[in-house]
Amino acid sequence: MSQSPSRMLDRWMSAGMLAPALLLVGVLVLIPSVLAVVGSFYEFGITSQNWVFVGLSNYARAMADPVFWTALKNNIFLIIGSIITQVGLGTLFAALLDRGVRRGNTFYRTIIFMPVIISSIAVAFVWILIFDPNVGPLNAVIKGIGLTPPRLGWLGDPNISLYMLLVIAAWQNVGFQMVLVLAGLQAIPKELYEAAALDGAKGWRAFVHITLPGIRNVLMVGTLICIIGGLKVFDLVFVTTGGGPANATQVIGSYTYLQAFTLGNMGYADALSVILLVVALGFGWLQLTLSRRG
Amino acid sequence: MLMMPRMRALVAAATLATLAGGSALAQDAVTIKMWTLDNTGYPEFIAQAAEEFKKTHPNVTIEHQTFPGDPYKTGLQVALVGSDGPDVFFNWSGDDAKRLAKDGLALDLTSYADAPGAFGTTVGEGYLDAFRYDGKLYGVPADAVSKYVFYNTAYFAEHKLEVPKTLAELGTLCKAIRTIDPNTVPMPLGNKTRWKAIHWMTMLNERELGVDGTAADYDLSRPADELYTDAGYAKAFQDLLDLQDAGCFEEAPNATDYTVADTMFSSQASPMEFCGSWCISGFETAGFTDVGFFRLPVVDGGRGDAGANFLVPEGFQVSAKTAHPQEAVDWLSFLVSDDQAAKFVEYTKFMPSNPAKIDTVEGVSPLFKELAADVGTFTQGVNVLDVLLDAAVSEAYLNATVEVLNRTMTPDQAVEAIRKVALEAQAKAAS
Numbered sequence: 102m103s104q105s106p107s108r109m110l111d112r113w114m115s116a117g118m119l120a121p122a123l124l125l126v127g128v129l130v131l132i133p134s135v136l137a138v139v140g141s142f143y144e145f146g147i148t149s150q151n152w153v154f155v156g157l158s159n160y161a162r163a164m165a166d167p168v169f170w171t172a173l174k175n176n177i178f179l180i181i182g183s184i185i186t187q188v189g190l191g192t193l194f195a196a197l198l199d200r201g202v203r204r205g206n207t208f209y210r211t212i213i214f215m216p217v218i219i220s221s222i223a224v225a226f227v228w229i230l231i232f233d234p235n236v237g238p239l240n241a242v243i244k245g246i247g248l249t250p251p252r253l254g255w256l257g258d259p260n261i262s263l264y265m266l267l268v269i270a271a272w273q274n275v276g277f278q279m280v281l282v283l284a285g286l287q288a289i290p291k292e293l294y295e296a297a298a299l300d301g302a303k304g305w306r307a308f309v310h311i312t313l314p315g316i317r318n319v320l321m322v323g324t325l326i327c328i329i330g331g332l333k334v335f336d337l338v339f340v341t342t343g344g345g346p347a348n349a350t351q352v353i354g355s356y357t358y359l360q361a362f363t364l365g366n367m368g369y370a371d372a373l374s375v376i377l378l379v380v381a382l383g384f385g386w387l388q389l390t391l392s393r394r395g
Numbered sequence: 396m397l398m399m400p401r402m403r404a405l406v407a408a409a410t411l412a413t414l415a416g417g418s419a420l421a422q423d424a425v426t427i428k429m430w431t432l433d434n435t436g437y438p439e440f441i442a443q444a445a446e447e448f449k450k451t452h453p454n455v456t457i458e459h460q461t462f463p464g465d466p467y468k469t470g471l472q473v474a475l476v477g478s479d480g481p482d483v484f485f486n487w488s489g490d491d492a493k494r495l496a497k498d499g500l501a502l503d504l505t506s507y508a509d510a511p512g513a514f515g516t517t518v519g520e521g522y523l524d525a526f527r528y529d530g531k532l533y534g535v536p537a538d539a540v541s542k543y544v545f546y547n548t549a550y551f552a553e554h555k556l557e558v559p560k561t562l563a564e565l566g567t568l569c570k571a572i573r574t575i576d577p578n579t580v581p582m583p584l585g586n587k588t589r590w591k592a593i594h595w596m597t598m599l600n601e602r603e604l605g606v607d608g609t610a611a612d613y614d615l616s617r618p619a620d621e622l623y624t625d626a627g628y629a630k631a632f633q634d635l636l637d638l639q640d641a642g643c644f645e646e647a648p649n650a651t652d653y654t655v656a657d658t659m660f661s662s663q664a665s666p667m668e669f670c671g672s673w674c675i676s677g678f679e680t681a682g683f684t685d686v687g688f689f690r691l692p693v694v695d696g697g698r699g700d701a702g703a704n705f706l707v708p709e710g711f712q713v714s715a716k717t718a719h720p721q722e723a724v725d726w727l728s729f730l731v732s733d734d735q736a737a738k739f740v741e742y743t744k745f746m747p748s749n750p751a752k753i754d755t756v757e758g759v760s761p762l763f764k765e766l767a768a769d770v771g772t773f774t775q776g777v778n779v780l781d782v783l784l785d786a787a788v789s790e791a792y793l794n795a796t797v798e799v800l801n802r803t804m805t806p807d808q809a810v811e812a813i814r815k816v817a818l819e820a821q822a823k824a825a826s
Contacts, residue, residue: 147472148498234647235583235655253801254650257587343588346649346801347794362469364786365494 134378140371147367159372168348169373172356173380175263179270179352180331180384186271188323191278196312198279199286210283214276221273225340228269232256256342259349266337266350274330278323285319286312321392328384332377353377423454425719427726429711430471430481433461435676440742448729455722465588475500475714482717483727486534488525488708489782490789495712496533502713505532507724514728517736522748525708535727536710536748538739541672541770542594543688543704544582550666551687558687562602562634562694566641572666573642582667584648585656586800589793592635592648593781594705595669596796598691599631601777602699613783615821622821623814627698632799632806634694639800649797672770675763676744686762690769706776710748746770785824791816 141159143152163169194213198206216224231239232255243250251258255265289312297307313320335354338344344351344359351359353373361370431437438461445457460481462470468491474480475495486492495501508515508523514535515523526534544565546558554575559565569581586592600609604627611617612625638644645651645659660668661681668674669691678686693701711730713723729735736749740756746767747753753767781789791813798804804812 146494146498148476148495148500150498229652232650233652233655234650235580235645235659252646254647257647257650257801259801259803345589345794345797347798347803359790362472364790 137371137374140368141375142368143371144366144368146365147361148365149367152368155368159369160376162369163372163376168351168356169353169376171348172344172351172353173376175350175352176331176334176380178263179267179334180328182264182267183270183274183327183331184324186267187274187278187327188282188320190271190275191323192282192316192320194275194279195282195286196308199283210279213279216273217276219273221336222340224269224273225337228265228272229256229341232265253346257346259346262342262346262350266341269341270330270334270337278326281319281323282316285316289315321388325388328388329381332381332384353380425452425455425722426458427455427483427717427719427723428458428460428481429483429726430460430462430467430474431485432464432467434673434743434745435680436742436744437461440739443738443742444730444735447735448726451729452722452725455726457726475716478716480714480716482719482723483711483713485537485709486712487782488534488536488710489778490784490786491782492526492534492712493528496528496531500715501533502715502717502720502723503531503533504535504713504724507721507728508532512728512732513724514731517728517731517733517751518748522708522710526710526712534710534712535724535731536708537731538710538743538745538747539706539708539770539776540745541705541707541766541773542598542669542691543672543766543769544667544669544691545660545674545678545686545688547660547663547666547685548687549685550663556666558689559692561692562599562638565692566638566643568667569638569641569643580645580659580665581643582669583651583656583659583665584644584669584800585651585653586648586797587650587652589797590781591653591656591669592796592800593789593793594671594779595635595691596631596792597777597780598705599634599694600628600780601703602691602694602697603627603631603634605698605700606703606775606777608698612817613780615785615788615817615824619818619821622817623810628810628813629806630694632796632809635796636799636806644800648800672746672766673744675760675766678762679744679760684760684762688762688766688769700774702772702774703777704770704773704775705779706770706773707779707782708748708776785817785820787820788813788817 140152142154142156144155144159145152194209198210202209231237234240234250234254234257237255239255240250251261253259256262293311293315294307297303297311302310333354334352335358338350338352338355339358342350344355348356353376357370357373357377360366360373429441431441438459441457441459445459448455448457467485471481471484471486475484486495492501496503504514507513515532518536522536522539523532525536526532550556551558554571556568556571559568572579572581584591584595604625608625608627612623612628615622639648645656656665656668657670657674657677659665660670661674661678661683663683675686678684690701690704693699711727713720713727717723730739731747731749733749733751736747737752737756739745739747740753740763741758744759744763750767750771753764780792783789784792795804795809795812799806799809
């Protein structure tokens, strides 16, 4: 029952073609991940050669660290906020462009999608300027219409700075969600709407009973993208607020960076990364379970 | 045919000579990789110095790379641990430089310092001490930065304003400027990246407690039950709040970038700014010449010394991994030699660690010369908190200052938060 030479060749070819990708993933993802797990049981600094085994104490430290909980809460806030603003607005824009807007459809689609292709760092810098309390246009507009801008600044007030990050993230990513949903909408057969209309189902009822089920999988993908984005967010926070004011916008990514590179607690930073991985796996499992249940 | 053996011999000899010469060249060619901040004038200064250095060290090539300040510290640490780090690099004296020395990443330069023409013979002991840890030298001091309150002399003259002698008078001055025009920010702070206000706290702590009064808290050597318990620390925070209440700063200092604050002063929208000696080149670039300066005034009843002022020595360290320690030290010694120190002033407008020829420098503004002369009269240098303190305590101080300015923490709560972290750092250092 030996395999035919051509089948053997196929298998070797497949293995050979997969090898570079597997090697890259191994070197760049798997090995660092394993090292992070190992490092989380030690105390060491980035420039220190002296690793001291501390068991689970880095994890215990995280559980007792109020900034860790603030950061985790902020991650979850950004996930939920992103789903509402990005998936929600993306769906709204897609629906408007699919059915509501008759002229200039491509123009609007391009305008809304444009921020997606701009680097996150550039986006952050543009918004820093917009939010600047001294020279930014937003304060000028707010004052111009007779309102009072926040006394501590849009990014300096711990009570609103996280919401401002959500605004920036939504501005940048809503176009991507819109394109996803639009593709889903355009895949729904028009006949379904015609048949529903004959049965008296129009507008909201047609949206709930035809459109939503039709784009369910697309919305799941959009939600998953928001969850992943909300968990691994770093650049936006790092550039705009640096996690401040006084840790108010800290997320796990920026707090890990702070611990590793500013405070020199590499072991603790590793533990934070591992916790983030576990949280991400938890969200992944939840997502999978919910989608299987339909 | 008779020529063939001779030809072969010639070819063989030529080949051998080429190979021998080539290998000698390859052996001698040295590249020194250097990392610095991207300060104004630095690339030009290093480029001309590298050309000059080549005259005496023809085999040495300097490969200079510059980086912005904020990510520099992180990038440097990662590079030094890795295999492709710089041979020589800029660093601030203080906790960072000390940590690299302690972790074996910075080369001990003690044995190189006093060779003929080496940096130990051109730079004063006071500067050298800034990079001395456990009795060993771990850096070549190149310059020092200070901070002053810069002010618009034309504006002051027009409105008949006087330079304040105390901190309370500074507050009164801010109120007077607000009276002239409520929309004028007297001295923008720009604390978005947090280091601007920590510079204020550095000096306010000195003005309230004096250098000697803070030293044992800063190096965590004070007994635990007394650590950061001096009422002067809370008073220093209150001084900052008093200035804020007097309208000195912009409305949202923690949301304003330092570049905006710098521009507000150099564009003459604001008449004062507490800024570093490095700011002079920015004023000159903006064509703003009506600039005077004064030290941050003393506090009534404070234990500080009017002669003490902000002073942070900076310099270069050599990587312990460098394959060319002698060439690296030769290069750094060359940078702080009399002639190059003068060039350093000319290009960067920084105060050099070797001032031997500072008077000969052309193209330097009277403001710079006046400021450099003032630095020479300091009775004590005050090192900045975010460089001097243990990293965790420094982080706590940075955050506490933000919270105090935002009024989400009182001065007492801020000091208590700092004390808590300082106690943890002290216990960790003792274990």
